[in-house]
Amino acid sequence: MRFLVDLHTHTIACQHAYSTIKEYIEAADDQGIAMFATTDHGPDLEDGCHRWHFGNLRSLPHIIDKIALLRGAECNIRADGSVDLPDYFLKRLDIVLAGFHESLPPTTEAEHTQILLKLIASGRVDVLTHLGNPTYPIDYRAVLTCAKEHNVAIELNGSSGINTRHGSHPNCVTIAKLAHELGNVIALGSDAHSCYRLGDFREIESVLEEAGIGYENIINTSPTKVLDFLESRGHQPIESLRSFFTPF
Ligand SMILES: [Zn+2]
Ligand SMILES: [Zn+2]
Numbered sequence: 001m002r003f004l005v006d007l008h009t010h011t012i013a014c015q016h017a018y019s020t021i022k023e024y025i026e027a028a029d030d031q032g033i034a035m036f037a038t039t040d041h042g043p044d045l046e047d048g049c050h051r052w053h054f055g056n057l058r059s060l061p062h063i064i065d066k067i068a069l070l071r072g073a074e075c076n077i078r079a080d081g082s083v084d085l086p087d088y089f090l091k092r093l094d095i096v097l098a099g100f101h102e103s104l105p106p107t108t109e110a111e112h113t114q115i116l117l118k119l120i121a122s123g124r125v126d127v128l129t130h131l132g133n134p135t136y137p138i139d140y141r142a143v144l145t146c147a148k149e150h151n152v153a154i155e156l157n158g159s160s161g162i163n164t165r166h167g168s169h170p171n172c173v174t175i176a177k178l179a180h181e182l183g184n185v186i187a188l189g190s191d192a193h194s195c196y197r198l199g200d201f202r203e204i205e206s207v208l209e210e211a212g213i214g215y216e217n218i219i220n221t222s223p224t225k226v227l228d229f230l231e232s233r234g235h236q237p238i239e240s241l242r243s244f245f246t247p248f
Contacts, residue, residue, distance in 0.1 A: 036070070095230060099133075134168060
């Protein structure tokens with residue numbers, strides 16, 4: 001089965017990414033991606049976006065050339081279990097991802113785990129990104145159990161172990177198996193930093209195969225599943241996308 005949705009991409013709004021929204025739209029058409037989320041880095045990262053970037057994402061249409069666009073962010077997790085965008089901005093987004101990045105110096109497994117438990121319980125974040133990063137070890141069972149309880153999705157990341165976060169692969173297999181066992185919602189993101197990687201799920205496919213699990217809990221198999229998940233998280237329905245993906 002093809003994955004029709006990519007929930008994690010970066011644009012030239014961050015200097016270490018290299019494509020525009022328009023280029024991603026063209027790539028989506030080429031790749032058979034029906035929907036993608038634009039999720040640039042939050043302000044705590046050295047070349048992250050200013051908070052106004054996220055406040056003004058509403059200037060982008062939800063449908064461009066028959067491709068659906070979700071307006072999102074990949075926030076940086078802070079030591080106190082918060083993220084680097086105020087609630088006012090988070091509430092304006094269709095999807096909020098968050099992950100550990102260079103803005104937070106790593107400490108201990110126990111501390112990283114506590115930070116995530118606090119973040120999950122805060123309700124601010126829809127998807128936790130690249131949890132398999134060996135730089136930030138965590139207690140997978142504690143984090144995934146809490147995420148299940150609070151309906152927060154666990155990401156499988158298409159770039160981890162490929163051009164960044166080396167050593168992630170075995171951790172991602174462990175996470176995939178555990179997410180399957182616990183029944184977590186799983187969200188796939190290419191984490192593309194150029195349009196040429198949009199919808200590139202090859203690393204994720206290999207993780208899924210190694211973990212020996214199917215696609216049951218993966219929301220990327222249909223745009224409607226993604227919209228259902230986001231509404232179940234308390235986001236307002238996006239009427240234009242609902243009607244776009246509802247067959248007459
Ligand atoms: Zn990230
Ligand atoms: Zn990213």
